[in-house]
Amino acid sequence: MRVVSGSARGRKLKEPSGTAIMPSSAKVKESIFNIVQFGIEGRRVLDLFAGTGQLGIEALSRGAGSAVFVDSSPEALRLVRANLEICGFSGAAEVRLRDAMKYVEGPETFDLIFVDPPYGTPLAGETLAKIYEFDKLNENGIIICEVPAERAPPVLFPPYGLLREYKYGGVKILKYGKADCARSG
Numbered sequence: 001m002r003v004v005s006g007s008a009r010g011r012k013l014k015e016p017s018g019t020a021i022m023p024s025s026a027k028v029k030e031s032i033f034n035i036v037q038f039g040i041e042g043r044r045v046l047d048l049f050a051g052t053g054q055l056g057i058e059a060l061s062r063g064a065g066s067a068v069f070v071d072s073s074p075e076a077l078r079l080v081r082a083n084l085e086i087c088g089f090s091g092a093a094e095v096r097l098r099d100a101m102k103y104v105e106g107p108e109t110f111d112l113i114f115v116d117p118p119y120g121t122p123l124a125g126e127t128l129a130k131i132y133e134f135d136k137l138n139e140n141g142i143i144i145c146e147v148p149a150e151r152a153p154p155v156l157f158p159p160y161g162l163l164r165e166y167k168y169g170g171v172k173i174l175k176y177g178k179a180d181c182a183r184s185g
Contacts, residue, residue, distance in 0.1 A: 001054060004030055006061030008087035013054055014079050028171050032144055033058055035166065035175055036112065039142050040064050043111035048100040048127060053080035055114040060089045068094045070103045104130045111138050115145040125154035132156050143176040
C-alpha cells in the first residue's frame with residue numbers, strides 16, 4: 001500500500017495485520033482520486049472509518065489543507081498516526097478516537113468527506129443520513145462513499161444530491177455533492 005501521487009508519492013504505508021481493518025484496494029483508491037482530482041487543493045478533509053488513513057493521507061499528499069481521521073479502533077488510529085509520520089503530515093492532521101456516527105454530530109464542517117465503513121453493515125447509509133442531518137458538508141463540497149456494488153445508493157435530499165455512481169468489480173463508489181455542485185453534476 002503506497003501513496004499514489006503528490007508530495008508523498010511512493011511512500012509505503014503501514015498495513016494492518018489480520019482482517020479487522022480492510023483498506024480500499026489500490027485500484028479503488030486510484031479511481032476515487034481520479035473522481036475528485038480537481039476538488040482537493042486546500043480543502044478540509046474528513047476521513048471517516050479511517051482504517052489505515054490512506055484516503056485522507058492521499059488527499060494531503062495531493063494538496064488538501066488539512067484532514068481529520070476518525071475511527072473507533074485504537075489499532076486503526078495507531079496505524080493512521082504511524083502513516084502520517086511516514087509521510088510528514090502529522091502537523092496537518094487531527095486523529096480522533098470516536099464513533100463516526102457520533103463524530104458527525106459535532107460542529108465542524110468539511111469540503112471533502114470520505115465514507116468507507118466496514119462492508120456488510122448499514123453504516124454507509126446511516127452515516128450519509130447523519131452528514132445530511134447535521135449539514136457537515138461545506139458549499140460545493142463532495143462526499144465519496146464506498147459500498148458493495150449490489151447495494152442501492154442511499155438517497156439524500158437537497159441541497160445534497162447524488163452526482164454519479166462508479167462500479168469497480170464488487171465495489172461501488174458514490175459521489176455526492178452539495179448545492180451548486182449537486183446541480184451541475
